[in-house]
Every structure is written in structure tokens, then in C-alpha cells.
Amino acid sequence: MxxxxxxxxxFISLSAPQQRAxxxxxxxxxxxxxxxxxxxxxxxxxxxxxxxxxxxxxxxxxxxxxxxxxxxxxxxxxxxxxxxxxxxxxxxxxxxxxxxxxxxxxxxxxxxxxxxxxxxxxxxxxxxxxxxxxxxxxxxxxxxxxxxxxxxxxxxxxxxxxxxxxxxxxxxxxxxxxxxxxxxxxxxxxxxxxxxxxxxxxxxxxxxxxxxxxxxxxxxxxxxxxxxxxxxxxxxxxxxxxxxxxxxxxxxxxxxxxxLAANAEVELLNTHDNDRHMTFQNSVSGTRLVSGPQNGDTYSGFEFQPAGSGLYRIVSNGTGKCWSDNAGGIILWPCNTAGDQLFDLNYWSDTGQIQIRPKNRTTCVGDDSDFGWGSEIITTANCHGGETRLDFRFDEDPGGNPAVVF
CATH class of the missing domain: 3.60.10.10 (Endonuclease/exonuclease/phosphatase)
Known part of the structure; x- marks a missing residue:
């Protein structure tokens, strides 16, 4: 019944709530x-x-x-x-x-x-x-x-x-x-x-x-x-x-x-810089990842592709190329098996936000505090700082797989 x-x-409850830890x-x-x-x-x-x-x-x-x-x-x-x-x-x-x-x-x-x-x-x-x-x-x-x-x-x-x-x-x-x-x-x-x-x-x-x-x-x-x-x-x-x-x-x-599920297409938002999108301004290899328009653009969609041992490659949907850690920044480069294209993903302790750490670093991906459109995304941000708190939203239908990526 x-x-x-x-x-x-x-509020007066008419029955004790079921307890299920x-x-x-x-x-x-x-x-x-x-x-x-x-x-x-x-x-x-x-x-x-x-x-x-x-x-x-x-x-x-x-x-x-x-x-x-x-x-x-x-x-x-x-x-x-x-x-x-x-x-x-x-x-x-x-x-x-x-x-x-x-x-x-x-x-x-x-x-x-x-x-x-x-x-x-x-x-x-x-x-x-x-x-x-x-x-x-x-x-x-x-x-x-x-x-x-x-x-x-x-x-x-x-x-x-x-x-x-x-x-x-x-x-x-x-x-x-x-x-x-x-x-x-x-x-x-x-x-x-x-x-x-x-x-x-x-x-x-x-x-x-x-x-x-x-x-x-x-x-x-x-x-x-x-x-x-x-x-x-x-x-x-x-x-x-x-x-x-x-x-x-x-x-x-x-x-x-x-x-968030493996291979779901997402946009990454820089919460430290007014939720600007992380984006590449073109598809040329070597192009730097920057804070882009707030509404996103052709090169602001990404996939997290599992690469073993709990690591991921981050692929640009608009180009098919990968993130590479280069001289303290992220560049666009043809995907390969090198360590500079492997990233560890973690959740912040609060709702939704994530953190991305290059495999070969103890620092994290974040903004360089030079706010605004076109400011570079760096890989040398202190992992405990707010500039490494990244938000995401689904860029395309995440599909029926609700499994957590990381």
C-alpha cells in the first residue's frame, strides 16, 4: 500500500523511511x-x-x-x-x-x-x-x-x-x-x-x-x-x-x-576564467590550447580515450589529433603512444568538476591567470589551485553507457 x-x-511521516545505506x-x-x-x-x-x-x-x-x-x-x-x-x-x-x-x-x-x-x-x-x-x-x-x-x-x-x-x-x-x-x-x-x-x-x-x-x-x-x-x-x-x-x-x-562515460564527447570549461571553452584556434599541428569563446567553436570538443593503466588520451573531435604536453603547454599533435600524450583524470571533491594531470608531471592542466579569450592553457599549474578546476558539458549525445570514466 x-x-x-x-x-x-x-512534516509528520506516516511510516518510517526505509533505510538503505x-x-x-x-x-x-x-x-x-x-x-x-x-x-x-x-x-x-x-x-x-x-x-x-x-x-x-x-x-x-x-x-x-x-x-x-x-x-x-x-x-x-x-x-x-x-x-x-x-x-x-x-x-x-x-x-x-x-x-x-x-x-x-x-x-x-x-x-x-x-x-x-x-x-x-x-x-x-x-x-x-x-x-x-x-x-x-x-x-x-x-x-x-x-x-x-x-x-x-x-x-x-x-x-x-x-x-x-x-x-x-x-x-x-x-x-x-x-x-x-x-x-x-x-x-x-x-x-x-x-x-x-x-x-x-x-x-x-x-x-x-x-x-x-x-x-x-x-x-x-x-x-x-x-x-x-x-x-x-x-x-x-x-x-x-x-x-x-x-x-x-x-x-x-x-x-x-x-x-561521464568513456569516449563521450565533451566541451571543457575553464571555471577559473568565466567558463570559457578550452579550444584550438585551428587544426595545424603545434597549435596551442587556449581559452576560447564562451559559446565554443569547431575545435572545442574532446573525447577521453582510455589508454591503459588508468590513463587517457584526449582527442580533439574537430581535428582527430591529440593533446600533447609540450614546454609547459598543450599543443595539438598527431596521436601516438608517447608519454606526453597520456593524462591522468581525477574528480575534484565537489560536484562534477575534474582535474587533468599530464603523466610525466606532478602539476596539472590549468589557466596561466592571464584571463580572457586566447589566454594559454598550461600544464604547470599547482594541482591544489582553483585554476585546475575544470568543468565539462556533453558536446554530443553521451549515449546509453552510464559507467564512470575515472
Whole structure:
């Protein structure tokens, strides 16, 4: 039997959470998608996401009613049947191409019209392969003077010892996002991990969260406006975890979260120099690696190719040539087996960022503190310094292999 919980003032749990020490957000393959009203996207877009291996999908703007068979409806969680009260519904549905039923958890948050073909399109859902032990509704951030909410709640489920939420912040700039994160975290408590995925309606850098919580982003647009609005916030630190934006039939792209895998194509960002891309200015052998335009260019994509003994060659996608450590800098050179083309890769202790150390050095790759476009990337930076903290984003689809590279 599902257990439903609601954050209302102080959170009171109706059952003790399952304890599972190894539980983590990445136990499941996660994605988020604003469906812009649902409709036929349930039968066109959603099956494509599932075929790509994702089994927990947070959904926004799902339309007035999800597909499948209604199998359970909660009581109203306070208030009335109107928009000062919510109830959760469970549907069972077999998506196209799947051999078994999946579970959809749905909450109506849009009371602007009758729940039918022409109304109530901006509603929340979570699609999951596995049956959760709990379903949650996290209290919205804002209430009016009449005591009624003026923003949306978040919908969550518990799988193992992790809570997964679907979030849709206010379209007028996502001003409710920071408090909504606090409400979800309070609902999860101190002993469980949580991940909130959805449409935050503001850029990641503009969403304020506590120290020790983390944002997992694409690092580029997720909406046709050119803004990055769709991403994950979690209390778990997951090294090498990133989103990949994939366009379907909505004005938002879906964001699919994966770890960095061997041979995935990435762009490397110099976090010490305003997230400029590391790039070569042309394909000529001997060309130096520099900080490039912030939007990337032809020669800013790279692959980490395993070279044995935990080392990697770093190949320029635009040229097919390799990084070589030369006189304290990185040059472009035809790939070979020499030691100056071998690099050790490590994660920094915080989210996502990596560090690259040439095999033949005790120093690391970083900027030379001469900031701006065209400044050289050196191999003699102190490995303990901030100039060696490198970020990455997927340059091309990382594919279905979620295995960590290093």
C-alpha cells in the first residue's frame, strides 16, 4: 500500500523511511521533461525517452489527464476539491515498446479550466518503472492573505531511500524555487537523499540553494528562448553527473542525466576564467590550447580515450589529433603512444568538476591567470589551485553507457 505524506507546517511521516545505506540518486536513470500540455507527446516523445534507458521521468505541463488506467486516488490533502487542496492519482500504463506496465503519479495543479480536453494542462506527474513505497506532496512556497496557495506544490515519490520530485516553478521568473527546494528537503529529512527535477523557470546561477546542495545542469539552453530552465537539484554530490538536452515536440527540451562515460564527447570549461571553452584556434599541428569563446567553436570538443593503466588520451573531435604536453603547454599533435600524450583524470571533491594531470608531471592542466579569450592553457599549474578546476558539458549525445570514466 502506498503511503502519502504532505508537508503542512511540521512534516509528520506516516511510516518510517526505509533505510538503505547504498541508496543514491543515480540508482535510477533520471530525466525531466516539460511536455507543453501533454497530448500526443505521451505516445510519441515519452516512449523515445524510455527506450533510451530512463526509468524515473519527472514531467511538467502533462495535460488534463495522463494515459492508462486509474488505479488509486488519495484523499484531498486539506482544503477542498478546488485549488486550495490537492490529491494524487496513480495510473498504470504500458508505453509503446515496453513489455510491462509503468506507474504514473499525477497531481492536478492547474484549476484554470474544467479537467477535460480544454482545461487543466499545467499539471505535474512522475513516470516510473518501479512501484514506490511513498508518494509525497511538498508544500508550495507562497500563500496569499486568504490562506490559499499562489504557487504550485512539488510531487514526489520514494524509491529505496531516495525521494524524486517533479517541480514546476512559477513562469514569472521562478521566484518560488528556492523555498520549494527547502520544503522538499524538509520533507525528505536528514537521513534520505533527494533529487528535484523540473522546469525552474530561472537560470541555475539565479536559483539560491544551501551550501552542500548541488545543481546538475546541461550548461546550455533547454528552452527555445535560449535559456537554461530545466535541471536537477539534489543533496547528493555526484561526481561527473551532467544533463544532456534532447529536443522532442515541446518548447522545452528533455534533460537526461548521465555520468561521464568513456569516449563521450565533451566541451571543457575553464571555471577559473568565466567558463570559457578550452579550444584550438585551428587544426595545424603545434597549435596551442587556449581559452576560447564562451559559446565554443569547431575545435572545442574532446573525447577521453582510455589508454591503459588508468590513463587517457584526449582527442580533439574537430581535428582527430591529440593533446600533447609540450614546454609547459598543450599543443595539438598527431596521436601516438608517447608519454606526453597520456593524462591522468581525477574528480575534484565537489560536484562534477575534474582535474587533468599530464603523466610525466606532478602539476596539472590549468589557466596561466592571464584571463580572457586566447589566454594559454598550461600544464604547470599547482594541482591544489582553483585554476585546475575544470568543468565539462556533453558536446554530443553521451549515449546509453552510464559507467564512470575515472
Amino acid at each position: 502506498l503511503v502519502l505524506s504532505l508537508l503542512a507546517g511540521l 547504498e541508496a543514491a540518486v543515480e540508482d535510477h536513470t533520471n530525466a525531466t521533461y516539460n511536455m507543453q500540455g501533454g497530448g500526443n507527446k505521451w505516445t510519441t516523445d515519452i516512449p523515445q525517452i524510455l527506450r533510451r534507458g530512463f526509468n524515473v521521468v519527472s514531467l511538467q505541463e502533462v495535460g488534463p489527464r495522463p494515459p492508462g488506467t486509474l488505479t488509486w486516488t488519495s484523499n484531498y490533502l486539506g482544503g477542498t476539491a478546488n485549488w486550495n487542496g490537492w490529491r494524487v492519482q496513480e495510473y498504470q500504463w504500458r508505453p509503446l515498446g515496453q513489455s510491462r506496465n509503468w506507474y504514473i503519479y499525477y497531481i492536478r495543479t492547474d484549476f484554470s479550466g474544467v479537467a477535460g480536453a480544454n482545461g487543466g494542462r499545467v499539471n505535474l506527474a512522475i513516470l516510473t518503472r518501479d512501484h514506490p513505497s511513498q508518494v509525497h506532496v511538498a508544500r508550495p512556497a507562497f500563500y496569499g492573505n486568504n490562506g490559499l496557495p499562489t504557487s504550485r506544490p512539488a510531487l514526489g515519490i520514494t524509491l529505496g531511500n531516495t525521494l524524486y520530485f517533479s517541480v514546476h516553478a512559477l513562469a514569472t521568473g521562478g521566484s518560488d524555487g528556492a523555498q520549494l527546494v527547502e520544503n522538499m528537503a524538509a520533507l525528505a529529512g536528514n537521513q534520505r537523499t533527494w533529487a528535484a527535477m523540473g522546469d525552474w523557470n530561472r537560470r541555475p546561477r539565479d536559483l539560491s540553494i544551501r551550501r552542500g546542495w548541488h545543481k546538475y545542469t546541461v550548461g546550455g539552453p533547454t528552452h527555445q528562448s535560449g535559456n537554461e530552465l530545466d535541471y536537477m537539484v539534489s543533496n547528493e554530490r555526484i561526481n561527473s553527473y551532467r544533463g544532456w538536452a534532447r529536443g522532442y515536440g515541446s518548447d522545452h527540451w528533455s534533460v537526461e542525466f548521465r555520468k
